[in-house]
Amino acid sequence: MNIILLLIPISLLLLGLGVWAFFWAVNHSQFDDLDTPALTPMSEESDPAAEVSEEPES
């Protein structure tokens, strides 16, 4: 049981690290726009239309 005396502080340390990383991400505008980045994968290709061409033109 003594192992928890070590593991729990480690888990809390990791938790603190996670919170710090999240705060960093928020402060660096990673969460300001959650809608547009969904489309960015397409912009890496030269012609994304090939992938979505089944979609009807509107």
Next chain:
Amino acid sequence: MNAERCFHCDELNPASPRLLANVRGGEHAVCCVGCKAAAEWIEQLGLGAYYTLRSEPALRHDEVPDFSAWERPALRRLHVRDVSEERCEVVVLVDGLRCPACAWLIERAMRSTTGVLDVGVNALARRVVLAFNPQQTGLAELLGALAQLGYAPSPLTADMIDSQRQRESRGALKRLVVAGLGTMQAMMMAVALYAGVFDGIDPNVREFFRWLGFLVATPVVLYSAQPFFQGALREWRSRQLSMDTPVALAIALIYLASLIGILAGGHEIYFDSVSMFVLFLLVGRHLAMRARHRASDVVDALSRLQPVHADRREGEHFVTVAIHELQSGDIVRVGAGSALPADGLLLGPACRIDESLVSGESAPVRRLPGETVIAGSHVIDGPVEVEVRHVGADTVLAGIVRLVSRAASERPRLTRLADTRAARFVLRVLILTILTAAAWAWFDPARALPAALAVLVVSCPCAFALAVPAALTRAIAVLARRGILVIDADALEALARADHFVFDKTGTLTEPSFDPAAIEVLRGSREQALSIAGALEHGSSHPLAIALRRIAESAPDLTAASLRQIPGAGVEGEISGVHYRLGRSAFSLSSPVGDESSACDALILADGEGVIARFPMQERLRPGALAQIDALQQIGIGCEILSGDSSSRVASIARLLNIRQTTATATPADKLARLQALRREGHVVAMIGDGINDAPVLAGADVAIAIGEGSAVAHAASGILLASSRLDSLAEARAIAAEMLVRLNQNLNWALAYNLAAVPLAALGFVPPWLAAIGMSSSSILVLLNSLRIGRGVGRGIDAAHSDRRVHAGSGTAGVVT
């Protein structure tokens, strides 16, 4: 004959000349040179895929305006943030940014512009953040590049980058995550302790886990729950009991009682419950905040109507200055087609001004020197000189913006009601807790604290606090995803109860159009008739005028003098000395010919000698109109058309849509009277309109629904805005609002029933505090789950395929088109 639509902007193409743009290996017809240039430039950049990706047509592309004024130091300082010598940032609000494909296009196109270091596009907020190297490019060039793509850019002031809104949403997100992680950890520690209760636990280990629970719950209470404590403090200062006081009180009491529990080494502790309570409340607040932020985008669009620079007279010359440099008493010059920068007195010459922003009247009004003109309205024929009277926050426009933002930030009536109910409830619970503690102290002092705590925990106002906001925010979020923006949450409640829908006809159910092939020319050439008509309708923003100009575009340009608009009748003006009239037959001809029914569905162009040409009007049903009205009538909702148009045209549209109740040739006053009569009969009335000519009518209904294209004042007066300018989701919106109301009542009833059952048991000492904590949590979870069901059952199955029917209003005239 089906008229072709523009490949770029989806507007009707002129019959001739036929313009073709070469995009994606094929020729596509476009409506104007501007659209051709935009389409081909997009293709040249290798971005032709935009046309297959997009879900909304682009803005019609007119010529690229001059942005050089943006390079003035005074303007630049205000809008551009200098990060370093080689990096500047600017936030641009982009009109016409309608779908993710636009975001994709802008991002790709701007990245390939020289000097641009970084591009961030937010399609929802219609914002583009540009980072650029000032030594390689300038603000004016960047704006020009955006305009060349076919968008209308307007930079926001630099403080928007670190705006209050951003701080608020970032802070809320951090609090939410800290609360979430803290709750998980606290629960973990609690599980260990609960297991210890059943299986036995070493007192030292138990002590250890208790302190760990304290450790993880402390940030949740001290950091995440800050807004509640601040709110409670504010309420205390203003001596008003609302929701924050009991919530803060409950959080503080449970937290302190648990802390005392550790120190005294006695009874149970509740760090997990308090964390969970904070988490749930924060989730509700976060959702509400996001809905509010979306609504405030409307306000942004409004405040953008005012130009940011003006031509001020300094001695003999006019100098371009930023709008905040203007002072009362300055004289500014405003060119034709430009917006007025400030409220002021017209010095001259007399001109026509489009004040649709404020009055809702689409026909321009004539202003004489000495009369007052308002900022944001457009000068149609200029240039004119204006003496500035009010600037900035004192203008009428700024007042409208304030009005809208207040409506957006005000707490809805339902929430306020629930708040007062919950506050009363909490007051009673607090009294009951004290009574319980006192009573047990009399009989059995050892059980006083556990029993009092059980009452406090089991009756936590959580379920009450969440019942209304959870249902409201869920409904608002579901609607926003379908393109329906709820500006005023009270409107949602009214929409749920609405049993009578009143539609404005022109611009709402139908859009006007002319078929070039159906024009009858009695004298002179077709080209000439079109030129004259186009010149007479120049500058008018009436839907008919816009439709007529569209077909007259190909004809040679003429200029009309002394133009005069007679609302509800037509226009008159002089072209090379000849006096022309264009409008309804009764107006155009001194002695109307033919029977009235056939005469009223054509615009007639005439001079002193008689008819020159007839332009038969067509009306096209808006996409989705038929399906929506069918759907509404199926669930027993009365539909009615209230129109200023002639009875034969209203009747033919009504036949097509199966609407029985119609009122034709109604003036705005008639419309308002009709709405009031309906409300007196006990109906809850929803009015759907574009707000052109009838912003006050919209305000007279229980719930006003405006079409996105309508006037700004209509948006200000309405509670619900259909962002996509389509009627597609009207029936769905009604269904979702009704479901919201049902769920909300279920939530409240559940919270009440639970408390009535649990509190007496807890007071009598039958409920151990740990059971109380479980009961409290599960009652709130039930409320949340119940709210999340909103919008599940409502499908998107309304068939819109048959909605694009073309109608020829009226009967028996030449040129019936299908």
